[in-house]
Amino acid sequence: MKNRGLKRLLLALCLLASPALAVQPDEILADPAQEARARTLSRELRCLVCQNENIDDSDAQLARDLRLLLRERIVAGDTDAQAMAFITARYGEFVLLNPPATGANLVLWLAGPAALLAGGALAFAVMRRRSRSSEAESLSAEEKARLETLLKD
Incomplete structure (x- = not known):
């Protein structure tokens, strides 16, 4: 009986140990469609501090600034391509997790x-x-x- 309870406890702990996103509640947009776009785009942007982590998963202050900037561009009416081009122009192609195969x-x-x-x-x-x-x-x-x-x- 103890063994069964231990297994359940371990399973519950494993389910609770899922990765947490670093997006803070004050960053989330009111419009669910815009927030979904922001989340999709932020998975393509590299945290400049962590380097191999997208800005959605990073707790770094610079990643937070990038998330806020991205959301500002989306609220301002930019398309996905325009928002990514704005951030790329400001921070360089290094900010892209999957840079284009050109040049x-x-x-x-x-x-x-x-x-x-x-x-x-x-x-x-x-x-x-x-x-x-x-x-x-x-x-x-x-x-x-x-x-x-x-x-x-």
Whole structure:
């Protein structure tokens, strides 16, 4: 009986341990449609302090400022693209969690696949070289003759 109660307690604690959003109640917009847009867009913006966290999940003051700025732009009537362009113009492309693959960013987008291809080509070349230099070529004449007699038996 104790085991069952313990399992229930652990399950309840796991359900309560879901990640909490850093959006404060005073930041939430009155219009649910605008708030949904703000939440969607804020998941695409990087916290400049935390760097690998979106502004919706960050407790940093700068992330709060970005959330408020984004909501101001949405309330002002900006489209999603206009609001993102405004923030990108002010903070640079670094603020985007998924920057566009253009210009200098193209090098970053292509560096990973290029390194993977180069590593694969290097591994292929090494394996090919190893297969060409077989063990039989490195044996002396006596060893080759003994190997042939062993293989015949």
